[in-house]
Amino acid sequence: KNEVEQSPQNLTAQEGEFITINCSYSVGISALHWLQQHPGGGIVSLFMLSSGKKKHGRLIATINIQEKHSSLHITASHPRDSAVYICAVRSQSGSEKLVFGKGTKLTVNP
Amino acid sequence: NAGVTQTPKFQVLKTGQSMTLQCAQDMNHEYMSWYRQDPGMGLRLIHYSVGAGITDQGEVPNGYNVSRSTTEDFPLRLLSAAPSQTSVYFCASSYRRISSGNTIYFGEGSWLTVV
Numbered sequence: 001k002n003e004v005e006q007s008p009q010n011l012t013a014q015e016g017e018f019i020t021i022n023c024s025y026s027v028g029i030s031a032l033h034w035l036q037q038h039p040g041g042g043i044v045s046l047f048m049l050s051s052g053k054k055k056h057g058r059l060i061a062t063i064n065i066q067e068k069h070s071s072l073h074i075t076a077s078h079p080r081d082s083a084v085y086i087c088a089v090r091s092q093s094g095s096e097k098l099v100f101g102k103g104t105k106l107t108v109n110p
Numbered sequence: 111n112a113g114v115t116q117t118p119k120f121q122v123l124k125t126g127q128s129m130t131l132q133c134a135q136d137m138n139h140e141y142m143s144w145y146r147q148d149p150g151m152g153l154r155l156i157h158y159s160v161g162a163g164i165t166d167q168g169e170v171p172n173g174y175n176v177s178r179s180t181t182e183d184f185p186l187r188l189l190s191a192a193p194s195q196t197s198v199y200f201c202a203s204s205y206r207r208i209s210s211g212n213t214i215y216f217g218e219g220s221w222l223t224v225v
Contacts, residue, residue, distance in 0.1 A: 002152075004152065033214065035214075035216075040218075041198065041218065041219040041221075042216065042218050042219065043200060043202075043216035043219075044216070045213050045214050045215065045216075048212075048213055086152070086153070088152075088153070097155050097168060097169065098153075098155065098214075099152070100152030100153040100154075101152055102150065102151060102152050103152070
């Protein structure tokens, strides 16, 4: 079993829909990152969470440390949100290693 | 402020050839790292550095070499390219140690094909 599991693997939505992407992990963590990978390949950091909730524009990220689960929500989705969304966790051990999920490919149709 | 710059963006190598992927950042970040991304797998850490003169192995270091002579540069060397090293490579950097919870900045990626 992978340490970081994302669901769904692929997601297709219509413009304007509310999107939820899930990330579950099996190890104790000190932080969780949500990343966005554009179709051209570039990777951008969206959020870093250690507890609670963060919001940036139409994006909301939440984390439940007890349940080892995080969600990324996109409100009023737009075709420009089409990308691969990647969850990555950093273990409590203080390791320099980030463990990445395989990503969720989101396609938002006009 | 250019961020993290990776070169080349695309490269085709023959088996056995060597090459260097360049990575430079202008944000005075202490932590730099190299990842590879393969279809159906998450990003995997190859090597990392927490400062000039300090490097360490990640999850998949075999066949790769790194050095960190300056804060700005962190080149990744493929010693003798193999088809299994066909992948997309990403350089990343952040302030201080990744374990301190700092935002990560990624380069644009380098697509490498070994034939």
